[in-house]
Amino acid sequence: MKTEENQATVSDAQRPAAIDWRMLLVWTGMGVAVALLAFTAIIGEIIPPLIGFAVLYGIAVWLVRRGGKAGLIMMAVLSLLLLVSNSPFIIPALSVPASTVDFTMTGLLVVLALGNLVAAVAALRRSSSGAGARIAGRAIVALMLVVVAIAAVGRVTYESPVAQADDIQLTAADVEFSTDVIEASSGEVSVFVENNDAALHTFTVE
Structure with a gap:
């Protein structure tokens, strides 16, 4: 005796939409x-x-x-x-x-x-x-x-740098620097900038 199996089909409505x-x-x-x-x-x-x-x-x-x-x-x-x-x-x-x-x-x-x-x-x-x-x-x-x-x-x-004793320290917070003008004696000067914001800042010396 020969039997036929009905295969379940998925309708187009039930089929997940293909990404386009x-x-x-x-x-x-x-x-x-x-x-x-x-x-x-x-x-x-x-x-x-x-x-x-x-x-x-x-x-x-x-x-x-x-x-x-x-x-x-x-x-x-x-x-x-x-x-x-x-x-x-x-x-x-x-x-x-x-x-x-x-x-x-x-x-x-x-x-x-x-x-x-x-x-x-x-x-x-x-x-x-x-x-x-x-x-x-x-x-x-x-x-x-x-x-x-x-x-x-x-x-x-990443290893955070540490400020040295003679560094001029400047902080960036709330998208602003702690001061607009810094003063230093003549000669070689080191500036340590600490950024407390989530975004990067550009620090330039004019």
Whole structure:
């Protein structure tokens, strides 16, 4: 006697939606907006350009979800503008892994913005939603984990310098230096700067 087994099939409605470039664009856009707001909150200083970018990314996410090309173009322009306009700050921040907050947040923002730009271009070119978007998504997550790992290693292995007896000591706190003018006798002078902020500061002698 021959029997036939009915194989259970999963309907299209029950099948999980495959990631496509638009979905990746939405997630990376939301990630950039959240990271910008988080960075602003952590350093405790309102930075209007970062807040503005976060709001614009939120609008772009809404436009992408509505469909059409407006959101895709807006995302591409925003990510390119974010990377180019902040390049003078990105390079120094990524060169100091021991500055945990600055390095981590900058690294995550760069990865998310680059991923967002790639997804926007791919979506505009109407690339297929298969392996390309999935691989890009996994690469973004992997790079974000690498950024966190490098920051952790940099923090653990960093040895803070100690002020010497003859050093002129200066403190940076709340995004300001403790004094605008320092005086010293002629000859060789050593200045010890203690940074109590989460972000890096540039100290120059004129």
